[in-house]
Amino acid sequence: VVESHGWIQLMPFTRIEGGGFRYVLQLTSGQVAELLVEAAPGGIRAAIEGNLDAGEAAEAVAAVTWMVGLDQDFAAFYDLARLEPKLAGAEARARGRVLRSATLFEDVVKTILTTNTSWAGTKRMVERLVTLYGAPLPADPARHAFPTAARLASLDEAALRSDARLGFRAPSVLALAHRVASGELDLEALKVGALPTEDLRRLLLGIRGVGDYAAANLLMLLGRYDYVPVDSWARMLVAREWHGGQAIGRAEVEAAFAAWGRYQGLAYWFWDWAE
DNA sequence: GGTAGACCTGGACGC
DNA sequence: GCGTCCAGGTCTACC
Numbered sequence: 129v130v131e132s133h134g135w136i137q138l139m140p141f142t143r144i145e146g147g148g149f150r151y152v153l154q155l156t157s158g159q160v161a162e163l164l165v166e167a168a169p170g171g172i173r174a175a176i177e178g179n180l181d182a183g184e185a186a187e188a189v190a191a192v193t194w195m196v197g198l199d200q201d202f203a204a205f206y207d208l209a210r211l212e213p214k215l216a217g218a219e220a221r222a223r224g225r226v227l228r229s230a231t232l233f234e235d236v237v238k239t240i241l242t243t244n245t246s247w248a249g250t251k252r253m254v255e256r257l258v259t260l261y262g263a264p265l266p267a268d269p270a271r272h273a274f275p276t277a278a279r280l281a282s283l284d285e286a287a288l289r290s291d292a293r294l295g296f297r298a299p300s301v302l303a304l305a306h307r308v309a310s311g312e313l314d315l316e317a318l319k320v321g322a323l324p325t326e327d328l329r330r331l332l333l334g335i336r337g338v339g340d341y342a343a344a345n346l347l348m349l350l351g352r353y354d355y356v357p358v359d360s361w362a363r364m365l366v367a368r369e370w371h372g373g374q375a376i377g378r379a380e381v382e383a384a385f386a387a388w389g390r391y392q393g394l395a396y397w398f399w400d401w402a403e
Numbered sequence: 404g405g406t407a408g409a410c411c412t413g414g415a416c417g418c
Numbered sequence: 419g420c421g422t423c424c425a426g427g428t429c430t431a432c433c
């Protein structure tokens with residue numbers, strides 16, 4: 129799960145050698161504490177450093193449950209995956225879960241910061257946001273939580289451009305922060321999973337800076353796998369796998385996994401690529 | 404409904 | 419050292 133995608137490389141995540149991660153978590157009370165999640169026999173062990181009351185502790189448990197997808201069931205996907213040699217190892221390796229940030233707000237911002245830039249650029253932009261605007265960890269003030277929507281909403285576009293160097297993504301991040309901070313958009317409510325996938329997708333596409341790729345990526349994080357996040361990486365993988373390396377477009381990527389129906393995203397994500 | 408162009412930034416590359 | 423290209427896309431104007 130930790131290595132399921134690049135999120136582990138983005139602040140405020142820190143990879144733990146041997147399997148696991150540290151994460152600077154800001155609770156709704158405002159308290160900042162460090163979360164430690166690591167592999168343990170038969171599952172995982174999670175711990176948090178700090179003096180938490182019962183409500184805060186419950187929030188931390190809910191955060192861990194969400195971040196590593198403990199409540200997800202992939203039995204139906206595994207039934208199909210057993211029939212496909214390229215996904216034969218999915219069940220044995222417990223593939224399916226993808227690492228999430230503590231809040232959907234954080235994941236939407238991070239997804240916007242992956243658009244039209246290199247991965248190094250995404251890491252740099254996230255690092256600046258966290259370092260400049262995230263609440264410090266009391267035990268180690270050099271480390272910070274991801275900034276809240278309210279904190280980002282208090283900034284202006286010029287700061288996000290010149291200091292965080294988000295470039296043309298600055299107005300998108302700022303608009304999102306305003307919508308979430310004002311209560312107009314309750315992203316965290318979307319985790320519950322009550323909305324039909326198409327409605328969820330339309331809602332995500334209504335966020336400035338979120339297009340087809342970003343929406344599909346966020347749907348994956350929300351446990352909806354009906355769409356493949358088609359980006360240049362996906363086009364490269366599918367081109368090599370089925371088109372002799374010749375340049376292809378979105379349609380070819382979508383066609384490659386269309387037969388997987390509501391599990392297209394998972395089939396794509398955990399496919400055993402030839403290269 | 405489909406498609407060029409513009410868009411911040413910064414690293415890679417060619418000269 | 420400098421110019422150009424483009425990277426894990428999106429939005430807008432235009433047809």
